[in-house]
Amino acid sequence: MTDTRYLVHGVFWDGPAPVPAAPGLGQAGGGLPVLRLQDPDGTRTELALGAGARLGFRLAAEGKHCLGHHQVHGPADRDHVLCPARAAATQGSQCERCFVLDDSRLIHDFHRGGRVPPGLRAYLMQPHWLYVATFANGASKVGTASHLRKWNRLAEQGAVVARYVARAEDGRVVRILEDMITRDAGLPQQVRAAAKAAALVAPAAAVELDAVNGRLAGEARTLLAGTGGEGFEVVDERWVRPELAARACAQAARHAYPHDLGTGAHGFRVDSLSGSIALAALEGSELEFVVNLGQLKARMIELGDHGSDVPAVQEALF
Numbered sequence: 001m002t003d004t005r006y007l008v009h010g011v012f013w014d015g016p017a018p019v020p021a022a023p024g025l026g027q028a029g030g031g032l033p034v035l036r037l038q039d040p041d042g043t044r045t046e047l048a049l050g051a052g053a054r055l056g057f058r059l060a061a062e063g064k065h066c067l068g069h070h071q072v073h074g075p076a077d078r079d080h081v082l083c084p085a086r087a088a089a090t091q092g093s094q095c096e097r098c099f100v101l102d103d104s105r106l107i108h109d110f111h112r113g114g115r116v117p118p119g120l121r122a123y124l125m126q127p128h129w130l131y132v133a134t135f136a137n138g139a140s141k142v143g144t145a146s147h148l149r150k151w152n153r154l155a156e157q158g159a160v161v162a163r164y165v166a167r168a169e170d171g172r173v174v175r176i177l178e179d180m181i182t183r184d185a186g187l188p189q190q191v192r193a194a195a196k197a198a199a200l201v202a203p204a205a206a207v208e209l210d211a212v213n214g215r216l217a218g219e220a221r222t223l224l225a226g227t228g229g230e231g232f233e234v235v236d237e238r239w240v241r242p243e244l245a246a247r248a249c250a251q252a253a254r255h256a257y258p259h260d261l262g263t264g265a266h267g268f269r270v271d272s273l274s275g276s277i278a279l280a281a282l283e284g285s286e287l288e289f290v291v292n293l294g295q296l297k298a299r300m301i302e303l304g305d306h307g308s309d310v311p312a313v314q315e316a317l318f
Helices: 096-101 103-112 118-124 147-157 171-185 193-199 206-225 243-249
Strands: 005-012 034-038 044-048 053-059 069-074 077-081 128-134 140-146 161-168 232-238 265-274 277-281 288-292 300-303
Touching: 005 044, 044 053, 069 096, 069 103, 069 118, 077 118, 103 118, 103 171, 118 171, 128 147, 128 171, 128 206, 140 147, 140 171, 140 206, 161 171, 161 206, 171 206, 171 232, 193 277, 193 288, 206 232, 243 265, 243 277, 265 288
Parallel strands: none
Antiparallel strands: 005 034, 005 300, 034 044, 053 265, 053 300, 069 077, 128 140, 128 161, 161 232, 265 277, 277 288
């Protein structure tokens, strides 16, 4: 892989949901997350990001590059179309042309009467789940997940604790419920990635986060139960966090990664991963650093035996 330029698509959790273990033993499984890369021919490569994996790379080009677009044909059927112009990204991680052609952008207006192509309609008409997720500093959000990615969606979000509050018969109903919870309970539908990463530098206690999430999920269920609407059922189900995220979410002394992932060379050992945020070790240092790998999305890198400079930081006293 050395000397080949790869376009980074991001961190993905595509494994099966973990299976809760016996009481007091935590949980097992959750699959290994991967850093998905695309070579110049369009072939995808996946780097496993399990505990102990070493990631070394250097930025091979300035700025961000278009990741292409998706055509959705059904609940588990979609095509990824490469950007024909290999253009710079101007709309997040897409050029303007690919952004307009991407079926996914139409999802958010479907419940307001927006028209969607048949394949995307088939995807949206599968059962969906409504959840309340809480992150390491207590910030919380309401969100939705398709039935097929019920667990994976929250793993990629990097939740510390989450609960499902409703099962809807389709994607239209679940988004109506999501908007209602935002309007009536004040829960936002987004927590910025930068805020999630900053929170993992000093996570709150697990018992506090669970209490916050339990209270907000309970309030959401009360609102849902009082609507009298059809097409959904109120549920009380806890999401099982992946085993690999446990260390990142635990209270400990660590530091924000001090280097800009948009330039230069980097290298570190991944010890834990929450969503796309790694708890990493640098060679020559006993400190732990929080690295937001999501910042690599749509960037061009070359893999290699690179390392990150160890910053002059002093361990905080507790």
